[in-house]
Amino acid sequence: MFDIFLQTLPFFMLIALGYGAARSGFFPQEATAYLTKFVFYFALSALVFRFSANLELSAVLDWSFVLAYLAATTVVYVIATWVAIRRGLPIAEAAVEAQCAVVGNVGFLGIPMLVLLLGEAAIGPVMMVLAVDLIVFGSLIVILITGSRDGRMSPRVLGTVAMGLIKNPMIVSISLGVLVSATATPVPGPINEFLILLGAAATPGALFAIGASLASKSAERVAVAGWLSFCKLVLHPVAVAIAALMVFPVDRYAAGVMIAAAALPVAGNVYILAQHYSVAPARVSASILLSTVASVVTVSLVIAWVTRF
Numbered sequence: 227m228f229d230i231f232l233q234t235l236p237f238f239m240l241i242a243l244g245y246g247a248a249r250s251g252f253f254p255q256e257a258t259a260y261l262t263k264f265v266f267y268f269a270l271s272a273l274v275f276r277f278s279a280n281l282e283l284s285a286v287l288d289w290s291f292v293l294a295y296l297a298a299t300t301v302v303y304v305i306a307t308w309v310a311i312r313r314g315l316p317i318a319e320a321a322v323e324a325q326c327a328v329v330g331n332v333g334f335l336g337i338p339m340l341v342l343l344l345g346e347a348a349i350g351p352v353m354m355v356l357a358v359d360l361i362v363f364g365s366l367i368v369i370l371i372t373g374s375r376d377g378r379m380s381p382r383v384l385g386t387v388a389m390g391l392i393k394n395p396m397i398v399s400i401s402l403g404v405l406v407s408a409t410a411t412p413v414p415g416p417i418n419e420f421l422i423l424l425g426a427a428a429t430p431g432a433l434f435a436i437g438a439s440l441a442s443k444s445a446e447r448v449a450v451a452g453w454l455s456f457c458k459l460v461l462h463p464v465a466v467a468i469a470a471l472m473v474f475p476v477d478r479y480a481a482g483v484m485i486a487a488a489a490l491p492v493a494g495n496v497y498i499l500a501q502h503y504s505v506a507p508a509r510v511s512a513s514i515l516l517s518t519v520a521s522v523v524t525v526s527l528v529i530a531w532v533t534r535f
Contacts, residue, residue, distance in 0.1 A: 230530040237339050238522050244437025258438040265431040271399040273425030277349045278403025294474035295358055295484055298465040299328045306457050318505045321370035326513045327457035329363055330490030332356045334436055338429035340486055351483035360397055371503050443515040451512035458517050459524045463489040482532035489528040491517035
């Protein structure tokens with residue numbers, strides 16, 4: 227356990243560095259926004275494309291894996307939604323809380339950390355988790371919020387969801403990379419070197435950006451944020467472990483990667499959606515802050531456990 231903690235510590239130290247730089251005012255919010263945009267649209271996209279372009283399709287698409295993750299995540303999503311509705315919250319706020327409970331920071335934190343700690347074979351499983359989060363649950367929150375405001379489903383809502391997926395650089399990078407892999411199209415040497423060079427900026431840039439963005443987060447409504455952090459850091463990986471190890475025939479290594487990915491803290495893009503639709507942004511902000519701080523310990527515990535099998 228302590229060895230794993232020491233291995234994860236540099237990642238969280240980079241997050242802390244970003245937090246300190248932004249908190250002191252040396253790295254303003256405007257700079258954080260542009261750094262995040264650079265990482266999201268360029269560095270991380272290059273990294274994801276290069277990873278997926280060098281994978282066999284069978285390593286990316288495993289239906290038992292997808293069903294296990296989807297089933298477990300749906301259970302936690304329903305639990306968080308039910309708790310929110312029982313508290314008298316409207317559907318839009320319940321959808322945002324459920325999103326906090328199941329969508330982790332796979333892109334900015336999971337890809338660089340899990341691939342380094344669990345090996346390059348983790349790339350395929352991490353890609354599948356990211357794809358399910360973006361395609362299924364990223365679409366679901368837009369449908370629920372927009373549908374609840376309009377009072378019905380409409381082609382406009384589905385069009386908004388479709389355009390969101392088409393414009394998402396993670397989806398585009400994975401899709402193009404898998405296409406290159408499936409067609410056995412060789413990536414020219416200079417292009418590959420360019421992708422390696424650009425992708426190398428993804429890990430430090432993403433982690434620094436996470437920390438810098440946390441500096442603007444507050445810990446208001448701690449009780450609710452604590453519940454959502456518990457769902458994300460404990461309930462979600464437990465549900466995924468049960469589904470992957472006991473219900474569905476998932477390869478043990480892939481199951482370990484899936485569980486570790488499920489243990490990641492709340493994703494920053496949930497806050498972007500909450501702010502965009504003006505639905506409980508302060509609550510999401512607190513959940514991201516608390517879950518990220520707590521994940522210094524919980525992620526290390528989960529990775530230490532999954533590496534045993």
